[in-house]
Amino acid sequence: MNPNQPAADLLDRYLQAIGEHLPAATREDVLAELRANLQAQIDDREEELNRPLTAAEVAAILKEHGRPIVVAARYLPQQYLIGPAIFPYYLMTLRKAAPFAIIIIFLANCSNILFVHTMPELIAGIFRALGQLIPDLIFFAAWLTAAFVIAEYVFSHNHAKPFSDSWDPAKLPAVKPQFKGKSRASRIADLIFHCCWILYVLAIPGHPFLVLGPGEIALRAFPVTLAPAWQTFYVLLLVLLAFQLITKIIALNATYDRSQAALDLVTKLFGMATTAYLVTMKAYFVPTGPSANLTMLANVNHWIGISFRIVLVITLIDFLVEAWKLLRPSISSRSLVF
Amino acid sequence: MNADSNPTSEPQIFDSLRLELRRGCLIVAVLAQLRSEHYGYTLRKALADQGLAIEESTLYPLLRRLETQKLLTSQWREEDKRNKRFYKLSAEGETILHQLLDEWNSINGSVNNILQNSDQR
Numbered sequence: 001m002n003p004n005q006p007a008a009d010l011l012d013r014y015l016q017a018i019g020e021h022l023p024a025a026t027r028e029d030v031l032a033e034l035r036a037n038l039q040a041q042i043d044d045r046e047e048e049l050n051r052p053l054t055a056a057e058v059a060a061i062l063k064e065h066g067r068p069i070v071v072a073a074r075y076l077p078q079q080y081l082i083g084p085a086i087f088p089y090y091l092m093t094l095r096k097a098a099p100f101a102i103i104i105i106f107l108a109n110c111s112n113i114l115f116v117h118t119m120p121e122l123i124a125g126i127f128r129a130l131g132q133l134i135p136d137l138i139f140f141a142a143w144l145t146a147a148f149v150i151a152e153y154v155f156s157h158n159h160a161k162p163f164s165d166s167w168d169p170a171k172l173p174a175v176k177p178q179f180k181g182k183s184r185a186s187r188i189a190d191l192i193f194h195c196c197w198i199l200y201v202l203a204i205p206g207h208p209f210l211v212l213g214p215g216e217i218a219l220r221a222f223p224v225t226l227a228p229a230w231q232t233f234y235v236l237l238l239v240l241l242a243f244q245l246i247t248k249i250i251a252l253n254a255t256y257d258r259s260q261a262a263l264d265l266v267t268k269l270f271g272m273a274t275t276a277y278l279v280t281m282k283a284y285f286v287p288t289g290p291s292a293n294l295t296m297l298a299n300v301n302h303w304i305g306i307s308f309r310i311v312l313v314i315t316l317i318d319f320l321v322e323a324w325k326l327l328r329p330s331i332s333s334r335s336l337v338f
Numbered sequence: 339m340n341a342d343s344n345p346t347s348e349p350q351i352f353d354s355l356r357l358e359l360r361r362g363c364l365i366v367a368v369l370a371q372l373r374s375e376h377y378g379y380t381l382r383k384a385l386a387d388q389g390l391a392i393e394e395s396t397l398y399p400l401l402r403r404l405e406t407q408k409l410l411t412s413q414w415r416e417e418d419k420r421n422k423r424f425y426k427l428s429a430e431g432e433t434i435l436h437q438l439l440d441e442w443n444s445i446n447g448s449v450n451n452i453l454q455n456s457d458q459r
Binding site for chain 1: 377378379380382383393394395396398399402414418420421422423
């Protein structure tokens with residue numbers, strides 16, 4: 001602080017700084033009133049001390065009065081982009097629409113993996129789709145926010161109520177039953193069914209009709225057979241089933257909690273990896289003789305590949321939804337955007 | 339967040355609740371004080387002298403808002419060779435002040451009853 005700085009100059013500069021943030025219509029009036037009040041305060045203090053105030057003393061008074069931009073803001077009408085009447089509806093729309101937006105955006109971004117053939121390409125495609133999700137979601141939230149800002153502007157300028165006050169408590173949804181996990185009987189049944197399922201899968205190599213049905217006889221008439229890569233898939237499937245068997249046995253005597261949900265999630269991840277292997281298989285049926293119609297076989301392989309890719313995307317979405325459900329209780333509601 | 343986990347949260351909560359409690363009371367006090375004419379600085383001093391300190395940056399914009407709501411009237415006048423804006427309670431302001439004081443007394447009575455009843459338990 002320059003001690004030689006005139007005190008009156010400080011007051012002028014302070015008022016000028018406030019004036020920069022005030023609307024032109026009221027600026028002069030507000031500044032004149034502020035000057036009168038501050039000047040009266042300075043006069044009062046000078047009378048008390050029986051001497052003129054130093055620049056530092058005037059600066060202390062101005063500092064106590066407040067930062068110019070904050071002082072000016074208090075003279076402005078309360079400002080908000082989305083007011084308290086509309087904000088709860090904005091938040092509700094954002095919350096309800098977000099899961100659909102995530103699924104639609106993710107599906108759209110996943111379209112490129114329909115055309116990949118190798119595991120690295122597939123993984124890269126999924127990560128690209130996941131990476132693109134965040135900027136796309138920000139874009140979606142920005143558009144939704146803009147729509148509500150416009151709604152706020154329209155309603156506030158027409159002095160209209162955005163939503164009707166009339167509502168009927170009788171039309172509220174029924175109380176949801178509290179989820180307590182599967183009953184013990186249901187878990188036992190689940191385990192028995194799973195054991196049967198394992199036996200069925202184990203029986204397939206010796207009895208292909210269990211999978212292909214009458215198609216197995218029809219297949220014999222054509223010079224084609226299952227590709228050797230199915231054998232690797234079969235091993236992966238058995239590992240997956242064994243893993244599921246362990247989790248079901250553990251679940252038998254445990255209450256459904258977060259660790260159980262985490263285990264389910266790992267199982268889903270395992271299932272997804274198995275499906276991903278199917279996607280990367282070059283061929284599902286291969287010719288066994290020169291008489292095979294290679295064009296038709298290529299078409300069949302292509303469409304089977306597409307269907308496995310679709311299954312992979314669906315299982316990936318299911319995995320993300322379940323992972324979100326598992327993680328959500330750990331994330332503070334304040335740290336969530338919605 | 340658990341209040342116990344953050345030692346600073348308690349004073350913050352108190353400050354925030356105190357601010358809410360004071361907001362309405364200040365308006366009643368300002369309206370009551372302006373039954374006699376004041377300009378901003380002397381009004382602030384008069385309130386502070388009676389134990390109700392209020393920041394300038396809160397009081398001066400509040401006066402303008404109350405004037406916009408037609409609860410106060412104002413006029414520029416020269417005093418001690420300086421132009422000052424003097425505020426006074428309007429007729430409409432007097433009516434509202436009466437209503438606010440009735441409300442104030444009713445709340446005050448209810449809170450006292452609640453406190454007395456809770457002390458007896």
